[in-house]
Amino acid sequence: MPEKHTFILNGRRVHVECEGNVRLLWVLRDLLGVHGPKYGCGLDVCKACTSHINGKAFHPCSVSVSELGRDDKITTIEGLAATVGKDLHPMQQAWIDFDVAQCGYCQPGQIMTAVALLDELEANHRKLTEADLDAIRNVCRCGTYSRIREAISAVAAEMHAG
Amino acid sequence: MSDARRPSGGVSRRRFIGYLIAAPTVVGASQLFVAPAQASIPTVQPVDAYDATDLLTAAALPTSGLISVVVNKDGTVSFAMPRAEVGQGITTAVAMTIADEMGLSLEKVNVTLLDATPALLWNQFTGLSNSMHSIYTPLRVAAATAKGQLLQAAAGLLGGLPSDFSVRGGVISAPDGRSVTFGALAERGAVSKTTRVHVRLKPSSELALVGTSQGRIDALEIVTGAKQFAMDLDVPGALPTMLCRPPTINGTALAVQNAAQVQAMPGITDVAIIPHTQWVAGGVAVRGETFGQCIDAVDALKVTWGPGSAAGKSEQTVLADLAKAELPLTPPLDPLAKSLEQVFTFHFRPGDPLETNCAIADVGDGRAEIWSSLKAPIAAQEQIAANLGLQVADVTVHVTQGGGSFGRHLFSDAAFEAAAVSQRLGKPVKLMWHRTDNFRQGRAHPMCTSRVRVTYSGANVISFDQRHTGVATDFSQGLGEILTATSATVPEGDTLGWSQLAFALTQNVPYNFGAVTQLINEIYDYDTFNTGSVRNIYSPDVTTATELMVDQVAKAMGQDPYQFRRAFVRDSRLLAVLEKVAQLGNWGRSMAPGTAQGLGIHKEYKAAVACLVEIDCRSATVGRKVKDGYTGPRVTKVVYAVDVGLPINPLGLQAQMMGGAMDGIAQALTYSLHLKDGYFLEGSWDNAYYTRQWNTPLDVEVYVMPPSTGQPGGAGELGVAPAMAAVACAYARAAGTMPSSFPINHNDPLGFRPYPTVPPLPESQTDDFS
Numbered sequence: 017m018p019e020k021h022t023f024i025l026n027g028r029r030v031h032v033e034c035e036g037n038v039r040l041l042w043v044l045r046d047l048l049g050v051h052g053p054k055y056g057c058g059l060d061v062c063k064a065c066t067s068h069i070n071g072k073a074f075h076p077c078s079v080s081v082s083e084l085g086r087d088d089k090i091t092t093i094e095g096l097a098a099t100v101g102k103d104l105h106p107m108q109q110a111w112i113d114f115d116v117a118q119c120g121y122c123q124p125g126q127i128m129t130a131v132a133l134l135d136e137l138e139a140n141h142r143k144l145t146e147a148d149l150d151a152i153r154n155v156c157r158c159g160t161y162s163r164i165r166e167a168i169s170a171v172a173a174e175m176h177a178g
Numbered sequence: 179m180s181d182a183r184r185p186s187g188g189v190s191r192r193r194f195i196g197y198l199i200a201a202p203t204v205v206g207a208s209q210l211f212v213a214p215a216q217a218s219i220p221t222v223q224p225v226d227a228y229d230a231t232d233l234l235t236a237a238a239l240p241t242s243g244l245i246s247v248v249v250n251k252d253g254t255v256s257f258a259m260p261r262a263e264v265g266q267g268i269t270t271a272v273a274m275t276i277a278d279e280m281g282l283s284l285e286k287v288n289v290t291l292l293d294a295t296p297a298l299l300w301n302q303f304t305g306l307s308n309s310m311h312s313i314y315t316p317l318r319v320a321a322a323t324a325k326g327q328l329l330q331a332a333a334g335l336l337g338g339l340p341s342d343f344s345v346r347g348g349v350i351s352a353p354d355g356r357s358v359t360f361g362a363l364a365e366r367g368a369v370s371k372t373t374r375v376h377v378r379l380k381p382s383s384e385l386a387l388v389g390t391s392q393g394r395i396d397a398l399e400i401v402t403g404a405k406q407f408a409m410d411l412d413v414p415g416a417l418p419t420m421l422c423r424p425p426t427i428n429g430t431a432l433a434v435q436n437a438a439q440v441q442a443m444p445g446i447t448d449v450a451i452i453p454h455t456q457w458v459a460g461g462v463a464v465r466g467e468t469f470g471q472c473i474d475a476v477d478a479l480k481v482t483w484g485p486g487s488a489a490g491k492s493e494q495t496v497l498a499d500l501a502k503a504e505l506p507l508t509p510p511l512d513p514l515a516k517s518l519e520q521v522f523t524f525h526f527r528p529g530d531p532l533e534t535n536c537a538i539a540d541v542g543d544g545r546a547e548i549w550s551s552l553k554a555p556i557a558a559q560e561q562i563a564a565n566l567g568l569q570v571a572d573v574t575v576h577v578t579q580g581g582g583s584f585g586r587h588l589f590s591d592a593a594f595e596a597a598a599v600s601q602r603l604g605k606p607v608k609l610m611w612h613r614t615d616n617f618r619q620g621r622a623h624p625m626c627t628s629r630v631r632v633t634y635s636g637a638n639v640i641s642f643d644q645r646h647t648g649v650a651t652d653f654s655q656g657l658g659e660i661l662t663a664t665s666a667t668v669p670e671g672d673t674l675g676w677s678q679l680a681f682a683l684t685q686n687v688p689y690n691f692g693a694v695t696q697l698i699n700e701i702y703d704y705d706t707f708n709t710g711s712v713r714n715i716y717s718p719d720v721t722t723a724t725e726l727m728v729d730q731v732a733k734a735m736g737q738d739p740y741q742f743r744r745a746f747v748r749d750s751r752l753l754a755v756l757e758k759v760a761q762l763g764n765w766g767r768s769m770a771p772g773t774a775q776g777l778g779i780h781k782e783y784k785a786a787v788a789c790l791v792e793i794d795c796r797s798a799t800v801g802r803k804v805k806d807g808y809t810g811p812r813v814t815k816v817v818y819a820v821d822v823g824l825p826i827n828p829l830g831l832q833a834q835m836m837g838g839a840m841d842g843i844a845q846a847l848t849y850s851l852h853l854k855d856g857y858f859l860e861g862s863w864d865n866a867y868y869t870r871q872w873n874t875p876l877d878v879e880v881y882v883m884p885p886s887t888g889q890p891g892g893a894g895e896l897g898v899a900p901a902m903a904a905v906a907c908a909y910a911r912a913a914g915t916m917p918s919s920f921p922i923n924h925n926d927p928l929g930f931r932p933y934p935t936v937p938p939l940p941e942s943q944t945d946d947f948s
Binding site for chain 1: 862874
């Protein structure tokens, strides 16, 4: 039976009614019309749907909507810039500066992964390493990997300098 | 008489025919062709004289359709592009071309994708990396026509001669300093009757944007999540729809035992068998409120399946069939000459973009409307009309932005299927394939072998024979139609004829190797396996086999691989890029045991490219551990030098080459499908090992050569073949043994546990996010 669910999506409370076992990706895309998180496998492999829950990276294709609490804060690519109070998050700007994207399909997920990675490093007072970049699992079938590394490294260097 | 303003000669100052179109605002148009007409199109000639790029360009000649550049009242300029954008960046290159010709800033140009427009005939087709080559000059003519009319309108307003005005940033200025914007002239310059005009193009010395690096025009949309792909569109009533697909390739759904129960599942609105036909893969369709519920419904279905088209086939049986079909080598010319001979095997590999096959269809009331990323939208429109029993004019086909293609969108499979399902259900559908289906039932690069024999005597290569034998490449959609339309000798439906033509028009041996023969034979029907012309089609395999043998011959002659190539390369542009990569990549530098450099060169799409890579095959590297991932050797460095004739946007060109490198690395080392008992074992990106970050080179450099021909060649597929070849050659030198089966890890023990085939869709992992 459909159940009522509520959580915070990109800074606003949302309500949705559906079976509790529907994965959040489909709640976002099919029921709430938020299309930034992309479907690339539905198996928690490609990471194209990467978004943030309470500031940490997660994969909406692998989380049932019933697992969310009413105060959980979900951020998709659409809400990323607002988390820093700007038109663009520095990672989005770096993506533009380095002309990272080709088709662009995986890039919302790539950016959300990158932001969470640097946030985590900052919280742990660690510097970005090549090993950190190697550990990113997001698939880019256009093969933009090199520019992704450049963009993340540039933002990391700026954070460190700042 | 001399005219100081008239630049001297050159192609760019030829007079062209443009059209001013009767419209509410200024519209400049031109016919979409670039080359002078040829009396007839030769069937197969040496590729040097006439290649696939020429064929597509010639195919564009008989069109009655025009492409047009529209000046809007707000000062922007719009162009509905008769090509697909799938990440290759042509919307950006096209916007740059228009902005430059008209004297407009780049952000004032809007490029959209044109709906299927039958009047354009062969001109609405995206393939063989032909787009910029075919569209560059016609686009400039259309833009120059519009600009010329704006200048006329400005002269009417301001007085004086158009030739005395200057144009900058969308503003036309008279010598006395008065000025008027494009926007203010858009209506004033409009014509009530379509008029043919002569125009001249800007001399290349005045082009300010073309040749400069520009970021993608859709970059902001992409990074904010606003870019819309087909599945992001909101079409009223088009609910998520998926198909339950068979456990073997192209199996047929015979009966559903529990349709009523599945239809009663949460969210599900429809369940129906969709028959397998020539055009529609078919299976059992489910439609519902969310794709998640469709996945659950697909897995709940109990279906009786008929056998598939590849029943009983495994890669060992395919390999045996290939061996039987191989065409014989030519008899040795000189029985005393030495020879080297080797057969290389290239396994099936996926051709999928990250966006799975998808389309929206709304069929009903004698009409149909389709949304999908399509590279041959006119052919799709015609076929959909035929499949549905409608007139072509009653089928509207919208071309959406594609989330990658790599040859995939030459095929309109998802659009055909969505149309069939929508007609069957009588409802709009938003149809999407599951990733696992895309790997197992989608289109793959056909498995093939390449036998190469090189004979040599002293310091000369006397002959080079190559026999390419493959599972049939499906050219039955789009590309094949164009090949048929432009080549009288390939009868419709002769799929081997299409393959032979495509092979002959694209393949070449870029060395002076005496008597050269390259022949192709293919086995099975075109639809025994679901294959396609994956990015760069035959070239990656043919070039890899060639370059590995080049290294072998060089070794046998006691020559350095680079010096040998320099001595034998038979093209000055190739020689230039080869010398450039050797210099930039520091060819021959001292390297640690287990690491090595490799070279590959390639000529196609009116372009020349060389690639140098370095690979690390040391045990510490090969033994890296990544959970659920494959590591193996790592390519640590890639250097390209690329000559595309006229680079429009070097930044975009470099992006395409970088992507080509990632494909080449994957295809040489890791990326394939295992065929067993009529189905492919791979079902996810953790099974099929496309390049991931842990195998990305740490150092990628792409050197763009200065303009060499004045015309843009192709870039989108160009990087794949030389990179794959260079990686294979580097691996052979680092490992001390020449690989003969690709990817090199294919025959290792399977590194994953295959998902079951029934139910067809694996359940997602559960993320531990707390």
